[in-house]
Structure formats: C-alpha cells, structure tokens
Amino acid sequence: MKLATLKDSTRDGKLVVVSKDLTRCSEVGHIARTLQAALDDWAHAGPRLARVAEGLETGAQPAMRFHEHDAASPLPRAYHWADGSAYVNHVELVRRARNAEMPASFWTDPLIYQGGSDSFLAPRDPILLEDEAWGLDMEGEVAVIVDDVPMGARVEEARDAIRLLLLVNDVSLRGLIPAELAKGFGFYQSKPSSAFSPVAVTPDELGDAWDGGKLHLSLLVDLNGKPFGRADAGVDMTFDFPRLIAHAAKTRPLVAGTIIGSGTVSNKLDGGPGRPVAEGGAGYSCIAELRMIETIAGAPQTPFLKFGDTVRIEMKDKAGHSIFGAIEQTVMKYEKA
Amino acid sequence: MKLATLKDSTRDGKLVVVSKDLTRCSEVGHIARTLQAALDDWAHAGPRLARVAEGLETGAQPAMRFHEHDAASPLPRAYHWADGSAYVNHVELVRRARNAEMPASFWTDPLIYQGGSDSFLAPRDPILLEDEAWGLDMEGEVAVIVDDVPMGARVEEARDAIRLLLLVNDVSLRGLIPAELAKGFGFYQSKPSSAFSPVAVTPDELGDAWDGGKLHLSLLVDLNGKPFGRADAGVDMTFDFPRLIAHAAKTRPLVAGTIIGSGTVSNKLDGGPGRPVAEGGAGYSCIAELRMIETIAGAPQTPFLKFGDTVRIEMKDKAGHSIFGAIEQTVMKYEKA
Numbered sequence: 001m002k003l004a005t006l007k008d009s010t011r012d013g014k015l016v017v018v019s020k021d022l023t024r025c026s027e028v029g030h031i032a033r034t035l036q037a038a039l040d041d042w043a044h045a046g047p048r049l050a051r052v053a054e055g056l057e058t059g060a061q062p063a064m065r066f067h068e069h070d071a072a073s074p075l076p077r078a079y080h081w082a083d084g085s086a087y088v089n090h091v092e093l094v095r096r097a098r099n100a101e102m103p104a105s106f107w108t109d110p111l112i113y114q115g116g117s118d119s120f121l122a123p124r125d126p127i128l129l130e131d132e133a134w135g136l137d138m139e140g141e142v143a144v145i146v147d148d149v150p151m152g153a154r155v156e157e158a159r160d161a162i163r164l165l166l167l168v169n170d171v172s173l174r175g176l177i178p179a180e181l182a183k184g185f186g187f188y189q190s191k192p193s194s195a196f197s198p199v200a201v202t203p204d205e206l207g208d209a210w211d212g213g214k215l216h217l218s219l220l221v222d223l224n225g226k227p228f229g230r231a232d233a234g235v236d237m238t239f240d241f242p243r244l245i246a247h248a249a250k251t252r253p254l255v256a257g258t259i260i261g262s263g264t265v266s267n268k269l270d271g272g273p274g275r276p277v278a279e280g281g282a283g284y285s286c287i288a289e290l291r292m293i294e295t296i297a298g299a300p301q302t303p304f305l306k307f308g309d310t311v312r313i314e315m316k317d318k319a320g321h322s323i324f325g326a327i328e329q330t331v332m333k334y335e336k337a
Numbered sequence: 338m339k340l341a342t343l344k345d346s347t348r349d350g351k352l353v354v355v356s357k358d359l360t361r362c363s364e365v366g367h368i369a370r371t372l373q374a375a376l377d378d379w380a381h382a383g384p385r386l387a388r389v390a391e392g393l394e395t396g397a398q399p400a401m402r403f404h405e406h407d408a409a410s411p412l413p414r415a416y417h418w419a420d421g422s423a424y425v426n427h428v429e430l431v432r433r434a435r436n437a438e439m440p441a442s443f444w445t446d447p448l449i450y451q452g453g454s455d456s457f458l459a460p461r462d463p464i465l466l467e468d469e470a471w472g473l474d475m476e477g478e479v480a481v482i483v484d485d486v487p488m489g490a491r492v493e494e495a496r497d498a499i500r501l502l503l504l505v506n507d508v509s510l511r512g513l514i515p516a517e518l519a520k521g522f523g524f525y526q527s528k529p530s531s532a533f534s535p536v537a538v539t540p541d542e543l544g545d546a547w548d549g550g551k552l553h554l555s556l557l558v559d560l561n562g563k564p565f566g567r568a569d570a571g572v573d574m575t576f577d578f579p580r581l582i583a584h585a586a587k588t589r590p591l592v593a594g595t596i597i598g599s600g601t602v603s604n605k606l607d608g609g610p611g612r613p614v615a616e617g618g619a620g621y622s623c624i625a626e627l628r629m630i631e632t633i634a635g636a637p638q639t640p641f642l643k644f645g646d647t648v649r650i651e652m653k654d655k656a657g658h659s660i661f662g663a664i665e666q667t668v669m670k671y672e673k674a
Contacts, residue, residue, distance in 0.1 A: 011377055011592075040348055077592055079414045079455035082525065106520075113522040114451040118416035118592035130489060134588070151529075152467060152673045173588060183443075185450040186523015188419070192488075192589040251471070251510060252529040255348075255414055255455035336489045 001053040001202045003164065004325075005035050005072045007122065012036060013072040017052045017061075018199050022325055025066035026052050035074050035200070039257040042147050042163060050202075068325040071198035073120040074166055075145070075257060081117035081194070083141070083170055083261035084110055084244040086237045090266035090289060093273055097292035110239045110247040113186050115170070117259070121195035123327045127171055128334035129307070135175030136305040136331060140221040140285035140313045141168045142233045143261040144241050145200060149254040158245035159212055161254075167197035167219070168261055169313050169327045174288055174304055196259075197313070198325030205323070213240030215315075217323075219265045221285050222312040229283040231267040231274075233315075264289065305331045338390040338539045340501065341662075342372050342409045344459065349373060350409040354389045355536050359662055362403035363389050372411050372537070376594040379484050379500060387539075405662040408535035410457040411503055412482070412594060418454035418531070420478070420507055420598035421447055421581040423574045427603035427626060430610055434629035447576045447584040450523050452507070454596070458532035460664045464508055465671035466644070472512030473642040473668060477558040477622035477650045478505045479570045480598040481578050482537060486591040495582035496549055498591075504534035504556070505598055506650050506664045511625055511641055533596075534650070535662030542660070550577030552652075554660075556602045558622050559649040566620040568604040568611075570652075601626065642668045 002020060005013035012034040016025040031048045032038035038045040055061030085091050088106055095102040121127065129136050145164040149157065176190035209216045216234030220227070239247070244260050266289060267274060267282040273293050275281025284290045291300035305311070314326040339357060342350035349371040353362040368385045369375035375382040392398030422428050425443055432439040458464065466473050482501040486494065513527035546553045553571030557564070576584070581597050603626060604611060604619040610630050612618025621627045628637035642648070651663040 077416045079416060080453060082453075085522075103520075109520075111520055111522055112525050114453055114525055114528075116417060116419075116451055116589060117454075118595060119590050128488070130588070150673065151465070151671060176588070181521055183440075183446075183448055184518055184523075185422075185448055186521075188449050188451055188585070189588045191451075248525070251467070251513070251526045252453060253456050258455060334488060336487065 001050050002199045002205060003035060003049070003074060004066070004199045005074050005076060006070050007072045011077065013076050016066070017049055017056055018066050019056045019063070020205070022068070022199060022322060023066060024056060024063040026056055026061050026063050028052055036257050039145065039147065039163065042256065046163070068198040069124050071325070072122045073196035074164070074200040075196070075259065076120055078117040078120070078257055078259055079255050080258035081115040081261070082112050082248050082258070083115050083263060084112045084239060085263035086110065086239040086244060087263055087266035088238040089236050089268040090264050093289055093292045097295040107238060110244055112244065112247060115191055115194065119193045121193045121329070123195055123198045123325065125195065125329060126332040127329050128332055130334045132306055133175055134173040137172045137174050137287045138221070138305070138311040138313070139170035139172055139264040140219050140229055141170055141261045141264060142215050142219065143168045143196070143259050146245055146254060146256070146258050146260065148256045149245060149249045149258070151249055151251065151253045153246055153249045155242045155246045158249065159242035161245065162203060162241060164200040164202060165206065165210070165215060166200040167313055167315060167324050167327060169195045169311065169329065170261060170264070171195065172286070195327050195329060197327055201323060209317070213242050217315050217317070219285055220314045220316065221283070224310055227277040227283065229265070229285040230277055231265045231282045231285055233262065233265045235267050237262065307331050307333050338387050339536045339542060340372060340386070340411060341403070341536045342411050342413060343407050344409045348414065350413050353403070354386055354393055355403050356393045356400070357542070359405070359536060359659060360403060361393060361400040363393055363398050363400050365389055373594050376482065376484065376500065379593065383500070405535040406461050408662070409459045410533035411501070411537040412596065413457055415454040415457070415594055415596055416592050417595035418452040418598070419449050419585050419595070420452050420600060421449045421576060422600035423447065423576040423581060424600055424603035425575040426573050426605040427601050430626055430629045434632040444575060447581055449581065449584060452528055452531065456530045458530045458666070460532055460535045460662065462532065462666060463669040464666050465669055467671045469643055470512055471510040474509045474511050474624045475558070475642070475648040475650070476507035476509055476601040477556050477566055478507055478598045478601060479552050479556065480505045480533070480596050483582060483591055483593070483595050483597065485593045486582060486586045486595070488586055488588065488590045490583055490586045492579045492583045495586065496579035498582065499540060499578060501537040501539060502543065502547070502552060503537040504650055504652060504661050504664060506532045506648065506666065507598060507601070508532065509623070532664050532666060534664055538660060546654070550579050554652050554654070556622055557651045557653065558620070561647055564614040564620065566602070566622040567614055568602045568619045568622055570599065570602045572604050574599065644668050644670050
C-alpha cells in the first residue's frame with residue numbers, strides 16, 4: 001500500500017491511497033482524514049486502507065490523477081522525528097576530515113538526534129534560506145514511521161512496529177553546526193525543516209529489497225540534474241531500523257507516527273572513502289561527505305548549495321519504477337514578510 | 338483564561354476552560370475539541386473560549402467540578418518542544434562543578450535543545466523509571482506556548498506570539514547525560530517524557546507578575562513534602578521568552594502549539610551559588626544544582642530521585658492561590674509488560 005497527503009486548506013492535509021505506479025489516487029476521508037489519524041488507529045484503519053489500495057489496482061475503486069507536486073510530506077507535521085547516524089562510515093569521515101578520532105563505541109552504540117517535526121517542507125517546496133554562508137546541504141536518507149512502541153521495547157518488538165517507509169532530505173546548515181555542537185546541546189538552528197518523499201509505503205511494497213531491517217536499494221541523489229549519489233541503503237548500515245527504534249525507546253515510549261531516520265546513506269566500498277558517481281563510485285548523499293574527502297586530499301572544493309541549486313532524491317525498484325516519488329527542491333532566498 | 342485537557346479515551350484528551358480558582362470547568366467541544374485545535378485557529382477560537390471563561394466566573398456558563406487529577410498535560414502530545422537554558426547561573430554551576438570554564442558567549446547566545454514531544458506525562462502521572470542508577474532528576478521550569486511564528490521573527494514578533502504559560506517538570510536522567518553529550522548530538526535517552534502543569538493560562542491571568550518576557554513569581558518545588566526550591570522565575574533569567582522564541586525561529590518557522598521552556602529556574606542571589614530553603618535561601622529547582630554546590634564544597638551528598646520519592650511543582654499568585662495547579666509525581670519502578 002502507498003499513502004500520500006494532498007495539500008489542502010488544513011495544516012495536516014488530506015490522506016489518499018496512491019496506486020503502485022504513482023499515477024492515480026483515491027480519497028479515504030471515510031476511513032481517516034489524515035495520515036496521523038490512520039496511524040493513531042492503525043489496527044482498524046490499516047486493513048481498510050489496504051482494501052482501497054487493492055481496489056485501486058483492479059480498477060474497482062474510484063480514482064483521480066495523482067500529481068507528486070500536489071503532495072505535502074506524508075506527515076506535514078509529526079509528534080516525533082528522530083534521526084540516527086546508522087552509516088557509521090559517514091561519521092568516521094566527518095571525524096577524519098577534522099583529524100579527530102571516532103570513539104570505538106560508535107560502532108556499537110547508535111547515535112541519534114532529536115529533530116524538529118512541526119514544520120516539514122513538502123517534497124517539491126523550495127528550501128528557503130536567508131544566508132548562503134550558512135552552508136546549506138542536503139542529506140539523503142531512508143526513514144520509517146512506526147506504530148506505538150512501548151518504553152524499553154526489544155529489537156523484535158521494534159521491528160514489528162514498522163508501518164511505513166519513506167525518503168527524507170534532512171536539510172542541514174553546515175556553517176552553523178560547529179558553533180552549535182560546541183555548545184553541547186546538539187543541533188537546533190543548524191537543522192531547519194526537513195522534507196519527505198511524496199509517498200510513504202508499507203514494507204510489503206518493497207518485496208525482497210526490504211529484509212525487515214534494511215532497505216537494499218540505491219538512493220538516487222541528483223544535484224542540478226546530475227547524479228551525485230547512488231549509495232545502496234542496504235550496504236554499510238551499521239545499525240538497522242529495529243536497532244535505531246529500540247535505542248530511541250530505551251527511556252520513553254514512542255507514539256504512533258514517530259519517524260525514525262537512517263542518517264545520511266553512505267557506502268564505504270573497497271575499504272576506501274568512496275568515489276564520485278562520474279568516476280564509477282557510489283557517490284555521496286550529501287555535499288559534506290565529498291568535501292570531507294576533498295579535505296583529506298588537501299582542501300574542500302565543492303561548494304554547499306547556492307540559491308537556484310536543485311536537489312532531487314528518489315529510489316527506484318529493480319524494474320526502474322519510482323517507489324516513493326521524488327523529493328525535488330530548489331534553494332531560494334528567504335525574504336521575510 | 339485558564340485551559341486544561343481532561344483525559345478521555347482519545348490521545349489528545351478533551352479541552353476545557355477552567356475557572357480562575359481551579360474548582361470548576363466547562364466543556365468547549367463546540368469551539369475546539371482539543372487544545373491543539375484551538376491553537377491551530379486561535380484568532381477564531383481564542384475569543385470564543387474567552388467568552389466561556391467569562392461566563393464561568395459569572396456563573397452564566399454550565400460547569401462541572403474540575404479535578405487536577407483528571408488532567409492530562411495541556412498538550413498531551415505536541416509538535417514541538419524546545420527547552421532553553423535561560424538561567425545561565427545554572428549552566429555556570431554545572432560547568433564549575435566539573436572544573437570547566439563556561440564560554441563567555443553563553444551570556445549572549447541562548448542555549449536551547451530540541452526535546453521529545455510525543456508522549457508527555459500527565460501532571461499527576463508517576464514517573465516510570467527502569468533503573469535508579471540512571472540518576473532521575475526533576476527540573477522545575479516555566480514554559481510558553483506560542484502561535485505560528487515566522488522564520489526569522491524579530492523579538493517583538495516573538496513576544497506577540499505568546500498565547501499561554503504553564504509549568505513543566507523537564508525530567509532528566511543525569512546518569513545518562515555525560516555519555517550522551519560526549520557523543521556530540523545532544524540529549525535523547527537522557528531526556529525522557531516531561532510533564533506539564535494541569536492548567537495553562539493566558540498572559541492576562543498573571544497581572545503585573547508577567548512583564549511580557551519574564552514571570553516574576555517564585556517557582557515552588559517540593560521534594561517529599563518539603564520545600565526544595567523557591568527560586569523567583571523573574572530573577573537571573575538572562576534570556577527572556579521572546580529572546581528564546583526568536584532564537585528558536587532563526588532558521589525555521591514555529592508552528593502554533595510550539596512549547597518553549599525556560600530551562601531550570603535558578604537564582605544566584607548575593608553573588609553566591611544559592612543556599613537551601615531551610616537555610617533561608619531560594620533553594621533549587623533540580624537536585625543536580627544542589628549536588629554541584631556540594632561538589633564545589635567537597636563531594637555531592639544529596640541522592641537523585643529514588644523509587645517512591647515525590648516531586649511537586651507549583652506557582653502561587655500574590656494572594657497565595659495556585660495559578661497553574663500542581664505537577665505532583667511519584668517515581669515508580671517501570672515493569673515492562
């Protein structure tokens with residue numbers, strides 16, 4: 001089943017079921033007005049939405065055209081967004097670029113940060129930025145949306161709570177990160193609103209690419225129309241989603257609709273730090289990673305995002321069909337009213 | 338106007354308007370079913386709720402008995418909870434206790450962390466804790482709930498967006514903090530679910546104790562029935578609420594219903610680190626602060642919270658009447674189902 005939220009005059013938009021090929025959708029207000037409402041009562045709403053999805057494929061269900069441009073993030077605002085750093089290769093590179101050793105515990109103890117969740121960008125919304133000097137970067141990631149998870153959940157319980165998967169652009173302001181992290185309380189201003197893919201899908205839509213913990217497909221990250229990242233989300237993911245969820249639930253329950261992110265998808269490959277797509281490598285899911293490799297080699301060359309730059313993040317199945325639709329965002333100057 | 342959320346069978350509870358003396362309340366489902374719904378459309382709902390509040394005082398409005406025990410946190414789950422450290426005295430003490438210098442920028446650049454907001458405790462709910470060794474501590478604070486705040490809002494705009502004030506127990510796990518902050522991404526497991534006062538009030542309820550930026554009243558923090566903290570929330574608050582809100586909105590908008598906390602209320606007094614209430618001082622709004630003073634004097638003596646300990650956090654007006662009702666929570670052993 002594939003779900004999306006259409007923009008309307010409300011803050012939470014309107015839930016629709018989307019056809020597998022992303023061309024058509026059906027309104028489901030009689031089941032749940034919003035995705036959060038469906039997640040609040042998934043045991044009841046989930047099976048009913050699945051029947052609509054079936055009808056949509058067979059043609060038995062009234063449908064309308066689905067346009068990715070009309071979609072908000074599946075949860076336009078959420079109660080909980082926590083982002084892991086499951087690709088520890090990425091973290092190790094960050095450290096190496098500034099000549100810092102990564103603690104060995106990072107390979108066994110997941111790193112996660114509490115993100116802002118009240119104002120997600122729609123997948124085709126511009127990224128509004130006040131100042132290019134803040135060092136805007138994309139971070140291409142996979143995320144899951146979970147059902148209620150009790151405090152102290154075991155990894156197996158965490159696995160069973162995964163309801164939906166989707167993609168995310170975890171927008172980052174690299175120029176603000178060092179000073180903010182130096183204060184010791186984590187990210188705040190340096191992590192503005194994130195954007196999610198137009199469509200969230202149930203795990204069964206992914207076939208054997210989803211093994212219950214990792215998604216074994218390439219994350220396609222394009223910068224200004226050129227391939228920038230083709231990293232496989234199933235490779236080098238040190239902590240799978242059930243581990244991240246269990247970590248998040250150690251001292252508090254997670255409420256249905258909680259979104260847990262993978263962190264920037266990053267492949268090590270051949271034991272080295274990765275190569276650009278143009279050189280036959282898997283590339284990078286964020287600019288910072290390429291800059292780190294450039295730094296290790298001498299000095300960073302690739303600039304962060306400028307006004308007018310466009311980022312596209314997508315994932316295709318083995319037949320080449322888009323699974324989640326595309327995040328495609330252009331950076332624009334923010335002019336305050 | 339005073340507002341509360343009564344627990345019911347739903348996740349968000351039922352909004353009621355509460356009488357000034359906290360003894361009676363009126364259902365307002367015809368205006369807004371939940372507090373979030375009221376905040377989503379405050380321009381419309383706010384004046385209508387205020388008319389109910391008037392009728393409640395004059396007796397013109399049907400009412401029922403209000404019991405603080407029946408209340409959830411005013412927003413049982415919220416889209417955004419960010420907590421400042423506005424009482425820099427508190428931060429300076431933390432650092433001094435571990436022989437670390439506090440950067441001078443801390444006096445000019447607000448410190449804030451992104452908190453978990455999906456599963457707030459009700460004001461009389463127990464605090465469920467798996468392991469006493471995690472070092473459970475209360476943190477008594479004041480918080481505001483804001484309307485929509487645009488990205489880049491000026492301090493004056495931030496001031497105008499304050500809709501409600503309330504109290505908070507920002508529950509902390511001191512034993513988990515050092516290792517978590519050492520990882521560099523801020524608090525996560527070390528900040529489990531917070532609890533808020535039974536009642537949230539509009540600024541006009543506070544008379545001249547509220548100056549538009551700070552709340553000039555003592556925060557009453559009791560531990561096991563004895564006065565532990567009597568710090569004045571209007572004293573030594575280096576950054577007032579409009580400053581904290583503007584800081585939070587620097588790179589992203591804040592959605593209506595965002596809760597911004599003051600951080601642990603802490604008074605320096607006489608230039609010194611403060612004295613216990615029993616010695617005529619203003620005491621402390623968290624145990625950690627007393628332990629820091631004990632550490633500076635030699636070694637920490639006061640233990641963190643144990644199973645069975647009870648914390649009470651309240652604030653009274655100049656006539657001695659409770660403004661927000663009381664947070665009163667007992668620590669209990671968490672037994673996972």
